[in-house]
Amino acid sequence: MxxxxxxxxxxxxxxxxxxxxxxxxxxxxxxxxxxxxxxxxxxxxxxxxxxxxxxxxxxxxxxxxxxxxxxxxxxxxxxxxxxxxxxxxxxxxxxxxxxxxxxxxxxxxxxxxxxxxxxLINRAASEAQTGSPTRGGRPGTTAVKQGNKWVITGRKIYTTLSPMLTYFVVSAWIEEKMTIGQFLLHRNLEGLRIEETWDTMSLRGTGSHDLVLDHVEVDEDQLVELGTHPRKVESPLNAWLLHIPACYLGIAQAARDYALRFACEYTPNSISGPISQLANIRQLIGEMDLELMQARHFLYSVAGAYDDELRRGRLETELGAAKHAVTNSAISIVDKAMRIAGIRSLQLDNPLQRYYRDVRAGLHNPPMDDAVLNKIALSAIERTTGPVQGHIK
Ligand SMILES: Cc1cc2nc3c(=O)[nH]c(=O)nc-3n(C[C@H](O)[C@H](O)[C@H](O)COP(=O)(O)OP(=O)(O)OC[C@H]3O[C@@H](n4cnc5c(N)ncnc54)[C@H](O)[C@@H]3O)c2cc1C
The missing domain is CATH 1.10.540.10 (Acyl-CoA dehydrogenase/oxidase, N-terminal domain)
Known part of the structure; x- marks a missing residue:
């Protein structure tokens, strides 16, 4: 690093x-x-x-x-x-x-x-019916004007950090404006509550519970964003989402460090010395480190390009591509680390099994793999043929 x-x-x-x-x-x-x-x-x-x-x-x-x-x-x-x-x-x-x-x-x-x-602040956008907001679905949560107040009703799922959030930025459909608004809601508002529904095998501590809004009344100026489209993640570019692949790369690094230590210390009596001398183990160590290098160079190169105002405008599909590549590499690195540790990696007191479960969550954070690949493909096709009409973006 x-x-x-x-x-x-x-x-x-x-x-x-x-x-x-x-x-x-x-x-x-x-x-x-x-x-x-x-x-x-x-x-x-x-x-x-x-x-x-x-x-x-x-x-x-x-x-x-x-x-x-x-x-x-x-x-x-x-x-x-x-x-x-x-x-x-x-x-x-x-x-x-x-x-x-x-x-x-x-x-x-x-x-x-x-x-x-x-x-602390986070966006509460996902809903059971829309799934990932990056797909462009319309929120079922609604905001209705009553006098000089907005009244918000609905249920958000997967609201990470909910146990300690001070503010929720909630997306809601505003029928009278035929558009989606983002509302800034303080956690102490009447009608707002958290239902502790987050019980997954991965990232079990993120507190990504349901946010329930039962006729929550807020002042007009709490409508902080108004848009004609659902908030699609990649449009416009949101490079701050690179915190997501960074998380999964960190998990992969921890898994690799554990496996490497194990390989250098474990000395079964079928050989003299640790298993790190064996060709099959060295191959796995080499592959893990190669994937870590590739992932890290890709991620930091894209992050650096975005921070450089001269190059930022030239980024096209790289942000999503970095998330795709790094997350999938992280999954592969954890898998190899577990192969090195053998059956011990399955024991519930071994951190590798936690890394294995945690790293899987990356597949379900935005942008999703299929959306990234579709965007890369469309960009390649358009560079060849010019703008394509009627394709799913
Ligand atoms: C650890 C974690 C933390 C999260 N934190 C938050 C948070 O703080 N706030 C928040 O709002 N959300 C959060 N989310 C939710 C996340 O942003 C997505 O909304 C959620 O993971 C979507 O899950 P999904 O892809 O299974 O859902 P869906 O979108 O319902 O997809 C289910 C399946 O259908 C397919 N599918 C559905 N619609 C389409 C489509 N239009 N085109 C192609 N395929 C489609 C998908 O590929 C998938 O196979 C979090 C998720 C995780 C895992």
Whole structure:
């Protein structure tokens, strides 16, 4: 990873984060087994100022860019993936909001002050009927104007970080405007509640529960974004979503480190010395490290290209491609790590089985593999034939 550290600020933040390494690693198994949200970890991250790293310095944050966030998130995920994915959503919502100035100035200043004080924010977009919002489905959650208030009713699923979120950015269909709006909702609003439904085999600590909205009333200015289309992830480009592959790369690194240590220490009595001397084990180690190198170079190259304003405009399909490639490589690396460790990798007290379950979740975070490949293919075809009409974008 040293090769990818360029600035004193990155070094400083990595140093601070590494101070949490032992305690976060030690808590990871308990979080997974009980499926509880890592409140202690998140509180410590808030206390060290980590939750404002993507807030611009002009608003009291650290002003870190995509590349920096990816670097830190990868390290955090190697300690505890549930903590990393949860905080990653907060960091990316903040990063995108301020990079693109998505809201009116008053709302931006308000939320900046809140984040500087330690508030947490995430988007609640997924619903049972629409599935992934990146597919373009219309939300079943509705917002109806009554007097000078909006009344919001519906149910969101998979709302990561819900046990500690201060603010939810909720998408809702506004019939009178025939469009989708994004509403900023404080967790203490009457009619808003969390139903603890998140019980999956992967990332069990992310607290990605249901958000239930039962006639929640908010002021007019809580309608912070208005769009004609559902919020499709890749349009416009949202490079802040690179926190997702960073998380899965961190899991892969942790699995590889465990397997390598095991290979160097395990000495069955059929050979003299550790299994790391065996050709079959060396092949697996070599393949794991090769895939890690490929994934890391791809991810950091794309993140760096986005941060470089001269090159950003030339990015086309690379953001989604990096997510696809890194996530699938991470799955493959964890698989190889488990082959090295043998049956021990299946024991419930072995971290490899947790990495195996956690890394699978990457397939179901946006953008999805089929959407990425379709976009790459369409881009290639259009470069050859010109714009294609009537194709699914
Ligand atoms: C760990 C984790 C954390 C998450 N956190 C959040 C969060 O904080 N906020 C949030 O809003 N969401 C969150 N999500 C939800 C996520 O963004 C997606 O909405 C969800 O994972 C969609 O799952 P799906 O692909 O199975 O759903 P679906 O979209 O229902 O897809 C199910 C199947 O149907 C196919 N399919 C459905 N529609 C289409 C289509 N139009 N074209 C092609 N194929 C289609 C899919 O390929 C898939 O095979 C989280 C998900 C995970 C795993």
């Amino acid at each position: 040293d090769l990818f550290i360029h600035t004193p600020l990155q070094q400083e933040w990595l140093g601070r984060l590494s101070g949490k390494g032992d305690s976060f690693r030690n808590r990871a198994d308990g979080i997974d087994k009980s499926g509880t949200f890592p409140s202690e970890n998140v509180t410590e991250l808030i206390d060290m100022g980590y939750t404002k790293i993507t807030l611009p310095s002009s608003y009291g944050g650290e002003g870190l860019r995509i590349y920096d966030m990816v670097l830190l998130q990868e390290m955090l995920a190697s300690y505890d993936a549930s903590t990393a994915l949860s905080i990653g959503w907060h960091l990316s919502v903040v990063g995108e909001l301020f990079e693109k100035s998505l809201w009116e100035q008053g709302s931006m200043s308000f939320i900046a002050e809140e984040i500087a004080k330690g508030a």
